[in-house]
Amino acid sequence: MPDLVHVTYQQTGKSKKTNELGMREMQEKAYAGRSAQYLLLKAPPASGKSRALMFVALDKLENQGIKKVIVAVPEKSIGASFETTELKKDGFFTNWSPNPKYNLCTPGEEKSKVSAFLKFLEDPDEKILICTHATFRFAFDGLDEKKLDNALISIDEFHHVSADGDNKLGEVLKNIMAKSKAHVVAMTGSYFRGDSKPVLMPEDEAKFIPITYNYYSQLNGYEYLKSLGIGYHFYTGRYFKKQPDKEMSALAEILDENKKTIVHIPSVNSVESSKEKYEEVNHIIDVLGEMEYQDEKTGVMYIKSAKSGRILKVADLVNDNSKSRDKISNYLRNIKSADDIDIIIALGMAKEGFDWPYCEHALTIGYRGSLTEIIQIIGRATRDSNNKTHAQFTNLIAAPDAQDDDVKVAVNNMLKAITASLLMEQVLAPNFNFKPKDLGEDDNDKEDKTTIRINGFKLPTSQRAKNIIESDLNDLKARILQDDKMLKAMPGNLEPETINTVLIPKIIREIYPDLNDEDVEAVRQHVVVDSVIKNGTIEEQGDKKFIRMAGSFINIDDIHIDLIDKVNPFQKAFEILSKSVTTQVLKLIDEHIQSTKIEMTEEEAIILWPKIKEWVNRTGEEPSLQAFDQKEKRMAEALIFLREQKRKRALENE
Secondary structure, eight states: OOOSEEEEOOOOOGGGOOOTTSOOHHHHHHHHTTTOSEEEEEOOTTSOHHHHHHHHHHHHHHHSOOOEEEEEESSGGGGGGGSOBOOGGGTOSSOBOOOGGGBOOSSSOHHHHHHHHHHHHHOTTOOEEEEEHHHHHHHTTTOOGGGGTTEEEEESSGGGOOSSTTOHHHHHHHHHHHHOOOEEEEEESOSSTTTTSOSSOHHHHTTSEEEEOOHHHHHHTOSSOOEEEEEEEEESSOTTSBOTTSSSBHHHHHOOTTSOEEEEOOOTTSTTOOSOHHHHHHHHHHHHEEEEEEOTTTOOEEEEETTTOOEEEEEEOOOOOHHHHHHHHHHHHTOOSGGGOSEEEESSOSSTTOOOTTOOEEEEESOOOOHHHHHHHHHHHOSOOTTOSEEEEEEEEEOOOTTOTTHHHHHHHHHHHHHHHHHHHHHHSOOOEEEEGGGOOOHHHHHOTTEEEEBTOOOOOSHHHHHHHHHSHHHHHHHHHTOHHHHHHTTTTSOHHHIIIIIHHHHHHHHOTTOOHHHHHHHHHHHHHHHHHHHSEEEEETTEEEEEETTEEEEGGGOBHHHHTTSOTTHHHHHHHHHHSOHHHHHHHHHHHHHTOOOOOHHHHHHHHHHHHHHHHHHSSOOOTTOSSHHHHHHHHHHHHHHHHHHHHHHHHO
């Protein structure tokens, strides 16, 4: 199956260059916002968020009256990112020098760590503490928030926080913001904070100054990486067993021993799992070749390749034995060259915070419901390294089977996996700046190839709406793509205008109830335009630029919001999908969608009415409910709905 997403990069080196203070491009942006009381830093893996925090925190200690810095990380291993770091040698005014005594990301009982945390707050000579999210939560059980009045709280991997009532970290943060004068720096490498659950309530989130450094800027500014592909591969039965009409398993087809690969096996609770995780590791080893031996000191398995005869170095992170796990984890932490390991097999590990720059291929078996998890896994392969020019993410998922009791689950998983790839394309593609055509050009526009002017385009009026557009557009797209109605509509069962002007604004109102109608429309237009343009292809012919979208080739100077609203921004992936799976699978997908119909609304019926009239004029007949064409069936449903509404109004007027 061809890649659903393929993005190329220009290798500018810009994201890795440093300024006179030793800051990379992203860190410089973060430092510019250092005076904010609440700062939200959204930047990709490997962009240098931990060092960005050091720069900001040290300035707050030196110049802003902050006395204490508390850094909370999700797990102990990530604490290493905040150990002593020399910054002065590159131009900064001081070094990051935490006392090892107050690095609580070490082995030991939680009770003693909480005691150390409380002692730190009372110690006038100590300035920096590093702990896990868990220690941070436990330490605030009964603590007076006022003790943090002169403190900076930094929460790394902020997407772990949630406004959900069961999320204790979210509750602690809410109380700190409400009851103290503490400063907060929140950092995340995920663009989908909390996935379907919000990280903070809107009124709390609005207090943060967002600093966003997008994936495209990061990857485009690398030295070595030229391209990134995201693809899906479907299988029947078990992924490690021979496929129908083929001589090999689906895994054997796509597991390339010549690429440095992380293989994530399915969650034991998923339909793709055999429920025997150790056996699945053995199956992967069998696909690669034959075990020669396992090094007792390092835990590395040496496997003779069945294809080439060469020796492959394989790491097993699925093994629950702590002694074995510690051996191989320690080996992986100290890797110095691409030759040190070839394949890593993992289950819950090797995602967030895991650093293997040489990784070329992230192969994930089974559907992943969390967009945050997907982008964290992709991030393992998108480090810049001299051993690769291309990074690849492949999701190997079960195709629906009519004989399977879980056919609906399989269809849903497939649809959600495809929508995840659509979202990744939005995140990883170049960003554009959209302006109304009648606003008039300024001098910057003439040189700026990223600005597109659109007739009928609306700009936001409030600062809240501006912040959503500047910093939360991908978050919002994630929420839209996860909506059940949208999932059913995206394959083309509804008219694009219905998706763009009815479903999307309805979701925006639910997520941002504080926006007025004007700003809802401005945000809606930005979401739709950004999605459509990024799914299209821009081409230059002479001194003119054209965009190819949904089969049309349009001069960018003539583009109008009404024209864009006639394009389904999400259909391209389903068109690729339809060429890559069997007609039987497509039929199962269609049957599933039809079995859970989207109810007709007045707004959709009104949009469809001109199309119904055009249909009748062209064919001489009304659209039929029995038609195979889903759009004709939808028009027939709209006609019945409109007649019923007309009948009801007539009764009311009698």
